[in-house]
Amino acid sequence: MSTQATQAAEIAINSNGNTAKKILVLGATSGIAEATCRIWAAEGAQLFLVARNANKLAAVAADLKLRGASYVGTAVADLDDTNIHPELLAHAVNSLTGMDIAYVALGVLGDQAKAEQDFEQAAQIIYTNFMAPVSLLTWLANYCVQRHAGVLAVISSVAGDRGRKSNYLYGSSKAGLTAFLAGLRNRVDREGVTVMTIKPGPVQTSMTAGMKGAEKFADVNKVAAAIAKGIDKRVDILYVPAIWRIIMLVVRHIPERIFKKLNL
Numbered sequence: 065m066s067t068q069a070t071q072a073a074e075i076a077i078n079s080n081g082n083t084a085k086k087i088l089v090l091g092a093t094s095g096i097a098e099a100t101c102r103i104w105a106a107e108g109a110q111l112f113l114v115a116r117n118a119n120k121l122a123a124v125a126a127d128l129k130l131r132g133a134s135y136v137g138t139a140v141a142d143l144d145d146t147n148i149h150p151e152l153l154a155h156a157v158n159s160l161t162g163m164d165i166a167y168v169a170l171g172v173l174g175d176q177a178k179a180e181q182d183f184e185q186a187a188q189i190i191y192t193n194f195m196a197p198v199s200l201l202t203w204l205a206n207y208c209v210q211r212h213a214g215v216l217a218v219i220s221s222v223a224g225d226r227g228r229k230s231n232y233l234y235g236s237s238k239a240g241l242t243a244f245l246a247g248l249r250n251r252v253d254r255e256g257v258t259v260m261t262i263k264p265g266p267v268q269t270s271m272t273a274g275m276k277g278a279e280k281f282a283d284v285n286k287v288a289a290a291i292a293k294g295i296d297k298r299v300d301i302l303y304v305p306a307i308w309r310i311i312m313l314v315v316r317h318i319p320e321r322i323f324k325k326l327n328l
């Protein structure tokens with residue numbers, strides 16, 4: 065882990081006269097996370113960004129400063145290394161001098177065909193999409209519970225709503241994450257802590273680039289705007305675009321004897 069936070073964030077007031085939000089972003093080079101951070105930067109937010117690619121992270125941080133973020137701290141870390149999470153997270157919240165929102169965006173699609181043959185590949189998908197977020201959220205939830213405040217906004221996926229043959233490793237890792245978030249919400253809501261499960265449908269980012277029909281996938285800036293709004297409203301479960309709530313309601317109710325024959 066290497067960190068760059070020249071000075072600790074101070075209480076900052078944005079152009080609307082409100083106290084600037086203090087936001088920790090895990091997986092900050094993600095297309096969806098970056099687009100959301102641009103919205104927060106324009107509001108004068110204080111950001112602490114964690115990502116594993118130092119060059120991409122530096123570029124994202126510089127852009128967010130230009131767009132108006134009142135503070136940008138960074139740390140380079142492979143978040144699969146769960147041993148470093150406690151130290152990393154403590155450093156991040158110290159740098160921000162507090163935390164209003166943690167935004168967990170890291171994820172990998174993985175290679176489904178390979179994962180069907182090779183458990184190492186399957187385990188890698190489950191580790192990054194489930195184990196690493198569980199480790200991060202365990203620390204973050206306890207931090208928020210102690211303060212009776214905070215929003216934990218986590219990107220899961222519609223793919224977690226029902227397993228299908230074309231991506232059931234990715235889907236099952238997200239299903240596990242969704243169930244974990246539901247249980248965590250049930251535990252910490254009464255402590256004043258919001259747990260938000262974000263379930264995007266397909267979005268145009270590097271994760272889906274080159275996929276068949278990718279040009280029809282949702283626009284990342286629209287998705288980011290819906291997420292930022294959902295966080296402000298402290299929504300529990302956000303399907304984005306909203307139509308995916310209906311689509312997945314239908315998909316979840318297809319009888320298994322029919323579903324198992326479909327090519328999905």
Ligand SMILES: NC(=O)c1ccc[n+]([C@@H]2O[C@H](COP(=O)([O-])OP(=O)(O)OC[C@H]3O[C@@H](n4cnc5c(N)ncnc54)[C@H](OP(=O)(O)O)[C@@H]3O)[C@@H](O)[C@H]2O)c1
Nearest residue numbers: 093094095096117142143144170171221264266267269271
């Ligand atoms: N795009 C979609 O259609 C879609 C739909 C539903 C849900 N989602 C979810 O949305 C989230 C963001 O994805 P995206 O669409 O923005 O794709 P993306 O641009 O590929 O972002 C994924 C991010 O996760 C980071 N990451 C992966 N493993 C990591 C690790 N071990 N340590 C640190 N960072 C790691 C990647 O870092 P590098 O830049 O270093 O690779 C990348 O920044 C993911 O959780 C994804 O599963 C996406």
